[in-house]
Amino acid sequence: MDVSKLWGGRFTKPTDQLVEAYTASIPFDKELYEEDIRGSLAHVAMLAKCGIIPAQDAEKIREGLHAVLARIRRGEAEFTIADEDIHMNIERQLIEEIGPVGGKLHTGRSRNDQVATDMHLYLRKWIVRFVGLLADLQEALIGQAKANLDTIVPGYTHLQRAQPILLAHHLMAYVSMFRRDIERLQDSYKRVNTLPLGAGALAGTTFPIDREFVARQLGFERIYDNSLDAVSDRDFVVEFLAAAAIIMMHLSRLCEELVLWSSTEFGFIELDDAFCTGSSIMPQKKNPDVAELVRGKTGRVYGHLMGLLTVLKSLPLAYNKDMQEDKEGLFDTIRTLDGALRLMAPMIATMKVNRERMRQAVRQDFSNATDIADYLVNKGLPFRQAHEIIGKLVLHCIQQGVFLPDLPLETYKTFSALFEEDIYEVLKPERVVNARNVYGGTASGQVAGAIGRAEAELAAVREWAANRAERDKF
Numbered sequence: 001m002d003v004s005k006l007w008g009g010r011f012t013k014p015t016d017q018l019v020e021a022y023t024a025s026i027p028f029d030k031e032l033y034e035e036d037i038r039g040s041l042a043h044v045a046m047l048a049k050c051g052i053i054p055a056q057d058a059e060k061i062r063e064g065l066h067a068v069l070a071r072i073r074r075g076e077a078e079f080t081i082a083d084e085d086i087h088m089n090i091e092r093q094l095i096e097e098i099g100p101v102g103g104k105l106h107t108g109r110s111r112n113d114q115v116a117t118d119m120h121l122y123l124r125k126w127i128v129r130f131v132g133l134l135a136d137l138q139e140a141l142i143g144q145a146k147a148n149l150d151t152i153v154p155g156y157t158h159l160q161r162a163q164p165i166l167l168a169h170h171l172m173a174y175v176s177m178f179r180r181d182i183e184r185l186q187d188s189y190k191r192v193n194t195l196p197l198g199a200g201a202l203a204g205t206t207f208p209i210d211r212e213f214v215a216r217q218l219g220f221e222r223i224y225d226n227s228l229d230a231v232s233d234r235d236f237v238v239e240f241l242a243a244a245a246i247i248m249m250h251l252s253r254l255c256e257e258l259v260l261w262s263s264t265e266f267g268f269i270e271l272d273d274a275f276c277t278g279s280s281i282m283p284q285k286k287n288p289d290v291a292e293l294v295r296g297k298t299g300r301v302y303g304h305l306m307g308l309l310t311v312l313k314s315l316p317l318a319y320n321k322d323m324q325e326d327k328e329g330l331f332d333t334i335r336t337l338d339g340a341l342r343l344m345a346p347m348i349a350t351m352k353v354n355r356e357r358m359r360q361a362v363r364q365d366f367s368n369a370t371d372i373a374d375y376l377v378n379k380g381l382p383f384r385q386a387h388e389i390i391g392k393l394v395l396h397c398i399q400q401g402v403f404l405p406d407l408p409l410e411t412y413k414t415f416s417a418l419f420e421e422d423i424y425e426v427l428k429p430e431r432v433v434n435a436r437n438v439y440g441g442t443a444s445g446q447v448a449g450a451i452g453r454a455e456a457e458l459a460a461v462r463e464w465a466a467n468r469a470e471r472d473k474f
């Protein structure tokens with residue numbers, strides 16, 4: 001009989017080795033050791049404070065947990081699948097450290113509320129880090145936007161030249177996208193920062209515990225108000241995975257533009273050598289591998305979101321072993337997002353903008369066509385008629401192989417008598433850009449305003465993150 005299991009009392013046979021290997025989570029949930037020990041320290045402090053265990057026992061357990069923590073941090077702890085998961089590995093090591101009194105730690109607690117608490121603490125820490133990393137990326141984008149407040153690029157729809165815009169305006173669109181990502185993470189923080197501990201296995205506990213005390217110790221702002229929900233809720237993980245999937249989607253869109261823009265065909269930007277790689281056969285190659293990989297790794301993050309939603313679908317209350325499957329996808333998502341965000345900020349900050357190439361691009365296209373239509377409208381023509389006239393004018397240019405500023409005024413007049421000499425002023429890209437002087441538009445004053453607002457928000461976000469990072473210090 002296998003007496004060595006922490007739950008071995010009821011069993012008459014040792015666990016089949018295949019079962020042991022199949023059910024163990026220690027190979028991956030060792031990632032949670034800090035959170036597990038931190039949660040245990042708060043729990044044991046509460047047990048003593050409520051008179052559930054003697055103060056001197058609690059003190060021994062506290063010292064023992066610190067010894068175990070130090071050993072793990074030094075890389076000297078041995079984890080074993082015989083002890084299944086991080087919770088029982090740590091409890092075993094505690095008992096080895098201080099003797100049977102270590103067995104008092106698990107009073108009034110279950111692994112079900114324990115693992116949920118670990119996951120909340122863990123994700124709370126990472127959400128704050130990701131808010132900071134998103135702010136770093138925003139800062140890099142804002143830096144490039146400020147340096148390019150007078151750089152005009154073609155704006156596209158359908159990937160066809162549409163209207164000229166400021167490069168700064170284009171970059172600030174991403175700042176707005178990442179602002180929504182930050183808001184999503186900040187919103188989910190409320191639910192992540194809710195304490196499940198005290199729910200026991202599913203129904204609560206017979207011991208006179210003080211959940212509020214534990215919540216305060218661990219910096220939780222709220223506690224779960226239903227014990228079944230506390231142990232079976234993984235919404236907060238799903239929410240994070242959804243937010244991560246959207247962040248990756250945003251990064252992937254940005255990366256796609258970096259890949260396109262750094263191609264010879266566009267030639268709008270050049271990524272720094274430190275953020276590119278070469279080819280083993282073609283000596284001339286400089287490939288935007290990082291941008292491509294971020295784009296590619298978006299797939300696995302989407303997969304983890306779908307994976308967990310599917311694990312949770314139809315799960316009866318309360319805890320089920322299926323829920324152990326919440327971890328690997330989450331940890332991989334965190335690694336993937338962390339790796340991508342850490343690289344994106346310096347890659348954006350160091351990219352070179354080929355202003356001359358962009359200038360040429362906007363002078364050799366018809367992206368000012370809308371503005372001449374608007375010109376005729378300002379002279380009283382209905383927009384639909386103006387649209388028709390300019391369409392014919394553009395067709396004429398294409399047939400002649402010229403652009404709108406190249407046409408003499410006489411030609412303009414054959415299309416509409418309303419054209420005057422001032423049409424040439426209207427065609428200038430600077431004029432086209434600055435004419436879009438509405439809130440949220442590309443006129444330089446509007447973009448400067450957007451940059452100012454984004455910088456103020458950035459400062460507020462940094463403060464939000466710094467305040468919350470305090471809670472995670474351990």
Ligand code: ARG
Nearest residue numbers: 025029085111112115323324
């Ligand atoms: N390793 C488990 C998990 O990650 C911990 C909770 C186990 N609880 C249980 N009753 N088997 O979900």
